[in-house]
Amino acid sequence: MYQYDTFDHALVRDRVAQFRGQVARRLSGELSEEEFRPLRLMNGLYLQLHAYMLRVAVPYGTLSAAQMRKLAHIARRYDRGFGHFTTRQNIQYNWPKLEDVPDILNELAEVEMHAIQTSGNCIRNTTSDPFGGRAADEVDDARIWCEMIRQWSTLHPEFSFLPRKFKIAVSAAETDRAAIRVHDIGLRLYRNEAGALGFEVMVGGGLGRTPMVAKTIREFLPAEQLLSYLEAILRVYNQEGRRDNKYKARIKILVHESSPEVIREKVEAEWQAIRDEALDLPAEEIARIRAFFAPPDYPQRSDKPAALAEARGKNPAFDRWVAANVSPHKVPGYAIVTISLKPVGGPPGDATDAQMEAVADLSERYGFGEIRVTHEQNLVLPDVAQEDLHALWQALGKHGLATANVNQVSDIIACPGLDYCALANARSIPVAQEITRRFADESRSAEIGELKIKISGCINACGHHHVGDIGILGVEKSGEEFYQITLGGRPDAQAAIGTITGRAFAYDEVVGAVERIVDTYMSLRNEGEIFRDTLTRLGHDPFKEALYAADQ
Structure with a gap:
């Protein structure tokens, strides 16, 4: 997974220091709540029905074990012992005290996390396939391209105050596990007939009070031209998106009112106008980012081990769990495990501090210390040896995390x-x-x-x-x-x-x-x-x- 460089560390630490001063001014009364509102929203802090809520970014849903342990620690020390995983692959804390939020952000910075651009009229957390890099049906790891979008979009001066919030999703697999067609921009990475890697670009999807499915405005965009084309789309939206009515400010309304054909023409014209100055991704930069997502060195493990078949035959509950929660892995002998956060009678997407710590431990014991968050409010262990599935299932059961219901009637998304x-x-x-x-x-x-x-x-x-x-x-x-x-x-x-x-x-x-x-x-x-x-x-x-x- 991506690791911060010197610039990333400085940016996040500076933001924490700035917000600490802003919170102090709010607590002293120097800032009213109305004056404080845009400042807190830029740091992921909402004022909900009963208390503040802090939304923490989990870029493209990828966490290390150390980061998950930090999230557990924050839930225990600063909240009420749980966190809520969201449909943008983030985590929310529902009960932080305002005076504690700068300390929370400081602790997040210790493990290369933050809450920047989890709110406000900006480009939000780019979401992706939670099986990225491991799925048997993918052409590439979509998270590589999400990371490029993250670096390009973070505090982008032109796109910090868009007409409305903006959401991008990327998929690189035959199966769309990222819901790309209901996003402001949906990107489907594939190889064309010549074998070149590129994107189908879809624009104008979204739900809310006017639900719409995105329309394709470019069938194939060479992958290295991704950021310049995104810049052209955002420039058109920023200039022409409605600002008189927030309910009609999303890009889907612009696409609907103008037509996909007109938007395509405007984006293409804008793209040609900025091509000499906009960023096309150099091959060496793509390689640099790709290196952060290199797969682990997998020890050879048995593919479809006899012990797994035997355990499934003897234990119907385990067999149901494997059938529902285990998915194919591109490496023989391994599997992708989805951990349901939808137990009987539980709030969908919630995990206690103890459960988060257990998942962190199990990600190291039965994998390589990596965890994913799904947009369906579950967690994923992406690298589990098939021969370890039974032991993992038993361990998950001790923490109330072995519900066998992924994609079934009780695997409910709920706000x-x-x-x-x-x-x-x-x-x-x-x-x-x-x-x-x-x-x-x-x-x-x-x-x-x-x-x-x-x-x-x-x-x-x-x-x-x-x-x-x-x-x-x-x-x-x-x-x-x-x-x-x-x-x-x-x-x-x-x-x-x-x-x-x-x-x-x-x-x-x-x-x-x-x-x-x-x-x-x-x-x-x-x-x-x-x-x-x-x-x-x-x-x-x-x-x-x-x-x-x-x-x-």
């Missing part, structure tokens, strides 16, 4: 909702918790198969409900919480926005409504069909009938 967020209209976490209890039986969950539920507590869609197989949106009606259900969303290569089923359900009705959808699917599916295939084959009518039969 903090009305339990924390001042923008929310309804609670998300209790609904997610109750759904996991309703589908707590791992055998039943495995039988249901792949089915993704996503929950947002307001129209801002931080829980990505628009792209869930089943999406749940919390709304407020006359002071009460109701939940609107959508079906048929997906964030992958066939990205689609879900369709609203009908009237919203009251808080005490919504979990039952979800179960009726699942039961209907189970009664109508063909052998081998996952939920989205059944929905595509039959349409929405059977599910609407099951949901609203009593209304007829």
Whole structure:
């Protein structure tokens, strides 16, 4: 993984010192909350419903064991003993005291971490495939290119005050595990017919109150020209994006109102105008960054060891965990393990300080000390020998981290909702918790198969409900919480926005409504069909009938 150079260290330390002075002025009353607001947001500090919240950057979701231990320490010393992993592959602390935040940032700097550009109208944390560098179906490690974007975009003077926040995602694999089509810019790295490495560039995706799927404006961009082309896109957006209405300020609105063809023409014209001065990546710089992501020296291990097959045959619970949580690795004898942060009855994405320390220890015992954060609010150990899977599963179980449900009905994405967020209209976490209890039986969950539920507590869609197989949106009606259900969303290569089923359900009705959808699917599916295939084959009518039969 990338390691800071002298410039990085100085930049982060200077920012900590600056913010320490700003916090002191706020605490003394020299700065009002309104004056302090833009300063704290530039350092990842929000004021939520009950307290401040600090969002810490985890660039492209990659952590070392030492960094994870530091996150655990911060949760224990400065918060309430847990952290919340987010859909931008970051971590949030929900209860820090304002006077402690400079000390937290200083401790983060000790392990090459910070909170810069985790808030504000700037380029946010670039997200990526959590299996990057290890996936059997990739053409390159997408994180290499994310790191180049990070270095280029951090405190970029032209893009520090954009019309609105800006999100970029990069994928380099056949399977899109980064949801690139629902980002402001989505980048798909691939090799063309000549074998050259380059990007399909997609612009104008996003969720929120106006969900849209990104449109391709360039089929193939040579990889070394990435940053100059991104600069052209951002310049067009910065000049022409709306600033009169924050709800219409995202680049997706500009693309929609102008048309993808017009945006393509403007970006290409801007790109040609700046090419002589903009940065094209030199081969030696690409090689320098690539060296930080060189794979470890893998000892030879048995591919599909007999002991693994034996353990799976003897233990149905372990077999379900392997089937759900273990993915193919490009190196024979190894596997990629996703650690679910969605236990029965638990808040999705939360990990205690003890669990974070356990994951750090296990990443060293059964890997090379590296951990990944997924945009689906789970963790990943990217380098586990297949022969160690059973021992790892047992160790995870001791810490409540062996839930076998990845990509299944209880592997729910949920925003903090009305339990924390001042923008929310309804609670998300209790609904997610109750759904996991309703589908707590791992055998039943495995039988249901792949089915993704996503929950947002307001129209801002931080829980990505628009792209869930089943999406749940919390709304407020006359002071009460109701939940609107959508079906048929997906964030992958066939990205689609879900369709609203009908009237919203009251808080005490919504979990039952979800179960009726699942039961209907189970009664109508063909052998081998996952939920989205059944929905595509039959349409929405059977599910609407099951949901609203009593209304007829």
